[in-house]
Amino acid sequence: MTSPFPDAAGPVARADGHAGEDLLAGYATGTVDPVVVWSVEAHLTGCARCRSALSAHVDAQRLARNRSVLLVHAALGDGGRVRRLLRRCGVPDHLLRLLAATPSLRRSWLLSVLAVLAVVTGAAAAVRYGWIPAGGPAGLAGYPDPEVLAPFLLVAPLLVLAGVAAAFLPMFDPAHRLAVAAPFSGFTLLLVRTVSALAAALVPVAGAAFVLPGPGWLPVALLLPSLALCALALAAATVMEPRAAAVTAGTSWALPALLLAATHVPLLIVQRNAQFACAVVLCASAVVLLARHDRFELGWMR
Amino acid sequence: MDEMTLNVRTAAVRVDGLSRRYGATRALDEVDLKLERGITGLLGPNGAGKTTLLSILATVSEPDAGRVSVFGLDPREAAERVEIRRRLGYLPQELGYHRHFTVAGFLDYVAILKEITDRRRRAEEVARVLAAIGLDRHARKRIRALSGGMRQRLGIAQALLGRPDLLILDEPTAGLDPEQRLRFRELLSDLPGDPVIVLSTHQADDIAAICPQVVVLLPGRVHFAGTPAELAATAAGRVWAAGERDTRAHLSWRGGDNRWRHIGDDPPAGAELVAPTVEDGYLLLSHAAGVR
Numbered sequence: 273m274t275s276p277f278p279d280a281a282g283p284v285a286r287a288d289g290h291a292g293e294d295l296l297a298g299y300a301t302g303t304v305d306p307v308v309v310w311s312v313e314a315h316l317t318g319c320a321r322c323r324s325a326l327s328a329h330v331d332a333q334r335l336a337r338n339r340s341v342l343l344v345h346a347a348l349g350d351g352g353r354v355r356r357l358l359r360r361c362g363v364p365d366h367l368l369r370l371l372a373a374t375p376s377l378r379r380s381w382l383l384s385v386l387a388v389l390a391v392v393t394g395a396a397a398a399v400r401y402g403w404i405p406a407g408g409p410a411g412l413a414g415y416p417d418p419e420v421l422a423p424f425l426l427v428a429p430l431l432v433l434a435g436v437a438a439a440f441l442p443m444f445d446p447a448h449r450l451a452v453a454a455p456f457s458g459f460t461l462l463l464v465r466t467v468s469a470l471a472a473a474l475v476p477v478a479g480a481a482f483v484l485p486g487p488g489w490l491p492v493a494l495l496l497p498s499l500a501l502c503a504l505a506l507a508a509a510t511v512m513e514p515r516a517a518a519v520t521a522g523t524s525w526a527l528p529a530l531l532l533a534a535t536h537v538p539l540l541i542v543q544r545n546a547q548f549a550c551a552v553v554l555c556a557s558a559v560v561l562l563a564r565h566d567r568f569e570l571g572w573m574r
Numbered sequence: 575m576d577e578m579t580l581n582v583r584t585a586a587v588r589v590d591g592l593s594r595r596y597g598a599t600r601a602l603d604e605v606d607l608k609l610e611r612g613i614t615g616l617l618g619p620n621g622a623g624k625t626t627l628l629s630i631l632a633t634v635s636e637p638d639a640g641r642v643s644v645f646g647l648d649p650r651e652a653a654e655r656v657e658i659r660r661r662l663g664y665l666p667q668e669l670g671y672h673r674h675f676t677v678a679g680f681l682d683y684v685a686i687l688k689e690i691t692d693r694r695r696r697a698e699e700v701a702r703v704l705a706a707i708g709l710d711r712h713a714r715k716r717i718r719a720l721s722g723g724m725r726q727r728l729g730i731a732q733a734l735l736g737r738p739d740l741l742i743l744d745e746p747t748a749g750l751d752p753e754q755r756l757r758f759r760e761l762l763s764d765l766p767g768d769p770v771i772v773l774s775t776h777q778a779d780d781i782a783a784i785c786p787q788v789v790v791l792l793p794g795r796v797h798f799a800g801t802p803a804e805l806a807a808t809a810a811g812r813v814w815a816a817g818e819r820d821t822r823a824h825l826s827w828r829g830g831d832n833r834w835r836h837i838g839d840d841p842p843a844g845a846e847l848v849a850p851t852v853e854d855g856y857l858l859l860s861h862a863a864g865v866r
Contacts (some may be wrong), residue, residue, distance in 0.1 A: 340701035340710055341694075347678035347713040348697070366691040373672050373683055446670025447684075450732065453632045453666075454687035455659040461687075566652055 291315060291322045293329075300329035367464050375444045376435035376469040385431050385473060389480040392427050396420040400485040421486045422533035425541055428477045429525055432498040435473035437505060437518040439465035458568040462506070470502055486539075493542040500550035501525050503557035510564035585643075586611055586770045587631065587740070592640035594626050601626040603794035604640070609770060613762060615785035615802075616774040617856055619865050622791045624774040625667050625744055631772065632664040632742045644740060660689065663738030667745050667774075669729045673718040677709055677728060680717060684732040699735055706761060707731040722749045730758065737766075743773040747780055759784045778853035782806075790856060792863040802852045809850035809858045813837055816845035824861045837861070 291299075291312060298304040299312045316323050350356060355368045371377055397403070399420045440462050442448040451461060477498065481491035501521050508517035532540050540546060585608035594602040601623045618624050629635040630642060633649045645661065647654040671680060681700040690696045704710040707727045712720070720728065726749040733741060747755050755777075762771060762784055775781065781788050782802045790798035790805065798805055815833050819826055820842030828834050836842055837858055 337698075337701065337705075340705055341697050343710070343713055344678050344682075344697045344701045344704070347676055348682055364691070365693055366686045366696075369682060369686055372675070372679065378674075446672060447680075449629075449634055449666045449669070450664070450684055451687055452634050453659060453662060453664040454684070455656050455689050456687045569652060569655075 290319065291325070293325070296322065296326050297329045300326060300331070370461060370464055371468050373445060373447070374439045374465045374469055376438040377472055381435070381438065382472060382476070385435065386476055388427060388431060389424075389476055392423045393480045393484055396424055396484055396486075419533070419536055419538055421484065421490075422529075422538035424480070424484060424486075425538050426526060426529040426533065428481065428494055429498045429501050430522055432470065432473040432477055433501045433505060433518065433522055433525070435469040436466045436502040439469035440506065440509070441514050441518065443515065459565045462568050466502065466506065470499070474498060490542065493547065496547055496550045496554065497525065497542060500554040500557070503554050503561065507557035507560035507564075510560060510567040585609060586645055587772075588641075588643040589627075589631075590641045590643075592627070592630065592637050592642065594623075594630065594635070594637050600794050602630075602637070602640075605791075605794070605796055607789065607796055607799065609772060610787070611768045611770050612787065613771040613773065613785045614787040614789060615781035616772060616789050616791060617776075617778065617781055618774070618791035619776075619793075619860065621793065622865075623794050624791055627791065628742050628744050628772065628774060629666070631740075632662060632666075633658055634664070634666075658740070660736075661739040663733035663735065663741040665729045665733040665743045665746055669732075671717045671725065671728070673716070675717050676713065677715050677717065677720070678704070678713040680728065681732055681735065685735050688736045690736060703731040703734045706734060708757060723751060723754055726750055727754065730761075734765075737769075739767070739769050741765075741769050741771040743771070745774055745776070747775060747777055755780070778851070778856055782852040788852070790859050792860060792865055797859050797863055798855075805855040805859075806850045806852050807855070809837065809854040811847065812839060812858060813848050813850045813854045814841050814845035815848045816842040818842065818844075820845070825857055 295304070295308070295312065299309060304312070316326065351359075351368060355365075358368055359365055375381055438444045445451065451458070474495070477494060478491040481494055484490065487493075501524070504524065505518045505521035508520050511517075512520070528546075529538070529541050532538050587607075587609040589605055589607040592602050592605040592607075593600070605623075605627065616624050616627070626635065630637050631644070633655050642649055644658045647658050649655045649658055672683075675683065678700055681703060682696055685696045685699055690699055700713075701710070704713055707730055709724065709727055709731060712724065717725065717728070726746070730743065730746055733743060747758060750758060759780070762773075765771070773780075773785070785802060788798070788800065788802050788805050789796055798808070814820075814823075814836040815829075816836060817833060819828075819834050820836050820838070820840075822840055823836035823838035823842065825838070826834050826836040834842075835848070836845065837854055841847070
């Protein structure tokens with residue numbers, strides 16, 4: 273009779289064609305050649321007797337551990353389409369996992385951003401195209417073009433800032449004490465979260481700017497102020513309490529935006545001089561942030 | 575300043591002259607302490623500074639004055655602080671959770687923060703701590719669906735990730751039922767590698783059951799450091815059992831056997847001297863320190 277285990281060395285196959293104890297022990301501990309493994313597996317598929325004999329050689333604890341690991345893998349899942357796509361683009365899996373704790377990447381937050389943008393964009397469009405007659409809502413009535421853009425110009429960069437602030441303020445991270453006490457770089461965590469929150473907020477803001485009845489360059493013009501505000505908030509957080517830093521950055525945008533809106537020239541907030549000022553703020557903030565990034569490693573628990 | 579030290583060969587954790595204020599409140603007042611490997615119980619009333627001390631040891635808070643050394647590393651130095659954190663497991667007193675996370679997802683997140691970036695190793699580590707704490711059947715459950723006791727066990731599980739050398743547990747048995755407390759004691763006793771474990775608690779019986787060393791912190795200062803037997807012995811000859819209440823006693827209460835237990839210097843009439851417990855020693859120290 274031909275042995276069903278042709279490549280197994282030594283007295284491993286019994287005369288009756290079943291697997292010997294040594295072979296089963298080697299298979300269970302993973303110490304036999306791959307070719308023999310395939311032969312044994314093919315045999316086990318159709319032989320209840322050998323399957324039963326194999327159970328005596330299996331390390332029950334190891335089996336339980338493997339089962340637990342498989343259950344954990346199943347519980348964690350692969351993170352859905354977006355995470356799969358980003359993984360394929362080369363973003364490390366563990367960085368993507370960290371984003372799960374970023375509130376401004378959650379669906380509820382993003383829906384809120386979309387709702388606010390829909391209101392200010394819709395209001396601007398309604399006034400621009402005459403859907404709201406003159407003497408309509410107080411904040412918009414009487415504003416000829418381009419003043420209908422004033423609410424949007426005020427709110428859009430602040431929405432981006434709010435998303436970034438939610439990504440780095442300890443008050444939005446219930447487990448931030450664990451993050452502080454962990455060896456993972458606080459600055460890296462901050463960058464991962466803020467960059468992703470920034471991207472997630474800029475996309476709908478730029479989209480809304482495209483559909484607004486304003487100048488075609490508006491979506492691009494909002495980019496620099498948004499980046500400058502976020503960088504200013506982060507840089508300020510290295511010298512003051514983080515919440516105060518976010519409020520300071522927000523105020524530094526809201527005040528001039530309101531002032532220019534009140535003087536009927538709201539678009540000045542995104543035109544050449546303002547862009548230059550934002551570039552200066554962005555560069556200065558980046559320098560401060562790089563010089564003082566170790567402040568994010570200390571924790572903010574004082 | 576008296577230096578309160580444990581009988582140690584080499585102190586794994588050393589604290590010298592540690593002070594910390596919150597406004598006008600002095601949470602820690604020149605605390606000196608040496609801790610060796612094994613379990614140390616930190617006993618004290620609310621507001622004694624236990625959480626402040628533990629958060630400083632965990633490198634989460636900074637002291638106003640004094641020095642801390644953990645395995646010879648100085649947390650004031652950035653690189654050494656990171657090294658301490660690599661060897662640390664920390665359960666804060668009020669651990670917040672991302673409630674939308676699953677049990678496994680939360681542990682996976684904390685494992686990444688502990689620099690376990692390899693996916694397979696992370697899953698193995700998460701499975702290990704889940705099994706250790708008895709939550710393996712709940713890996714897929716959302717945290718918002720867990721009971722208070724299960725959340726506390728999840729907090730303990732995250733502290734065990736990465737097999738820490740220094741385990742700091744701030745009131746780990748709060749919210750656990752008696753059976754879970756027993757399992758917790760068993761778990762700590764079986765931890766391999768002889769780590770330094772510091773746990774704060776209000777439960778004197780937890781201290782007596784598992785801690786070879788105990789430190790009593792009474793508003794801001796260390797009032798005792800030694801073994802539970804030595805703490806109990808501080809009340810020797812001052813604990814009495816009697817049928818009637820004696821108002822001269824520092825503290826007295828009626829036990830389950832309907833007899834009054836008195837702690838004081840003068841024996842009540844007809845009282846018999848009883849063996850003191852860790853709780854008696856602690857209560858006597860608290861009374862002497864003026865804690866009410």
